[in-house]
Each structure stands twice: as structure tokens, then as C-alpha cells.
Amino acid sequence: MEVEGLCSICGRPAKLHTCHLCGKLVCSQCMDHRKGICIKCAGGREGSAPGSGDTGTFK
Numbered sequence: 001m002e003v004e005g006l007c008s009i010c011g012r013p014a015k016l017h018t019c020h021l022c023g024k025l026v027c028s029q030c031m032d033h034r035k036g037i038c039i040k041c042a043g044g045r046e047g048s049a050p051g052s053g054d055t056g057t058f059k
Contacts, residue, residue, distance in 0.1 A: 001020060002016070003016045003018055004016065004029065005015055005025060007025070007026050007027035007029075007030055008024040008025055008026055008030075008038075009026050009027075009030040009038060009039065009040060010026075010029065012027055012029075014027035014028065014029075014036070014050075015027070015028070017031045017033075018038040019031070019036075019037050019038035019040075020036045020037055021037045021038075022038065022040070022041055024038055024040070026038045026039075
């Protein structure tokens with residue numbers, strides 16, 4: 001079931017999905033759909049979209 005509202009991570013208005021770990025309602029950009037969890041639970045950084053290649057690590 002999709003809900004419309006503000007994303008718990010980025011604050012954008014969108015159709016929201018529920019993270020299976022923390023229960024936050026997040027937009028598609030802040031959701032790792034392969035894992036069914038938000039980017040926070042997946043270890044991503046706020047502002048980096050899943051699949052963007054940004055792993056949040058320094059080289």
C-alpha cells in the first residue's frame with residue numbers, strides 16, 4: 001500500500017514506501033527497493049540516491 005505525504009528523510013512530498021527495518025515512510029529516492037529498506041538503514045548518506053554510485057566512503 002502506498003501513502004502520499006512527506007518523506008521522513010528528505011522531506012519531499014511524494015508517494016511513500018515503508019522501510020521494513022525502521023518503519024519510516026520514505027520516497028522512492030530514499031528507498032533501496034532491492035532490499036526493501038530506506039537509505040539510512042542501508043547505510044547510505046542523507047541526500048545520496050540509491051544506485052547513484054555514491055557509497056559515502058573516501059578513497
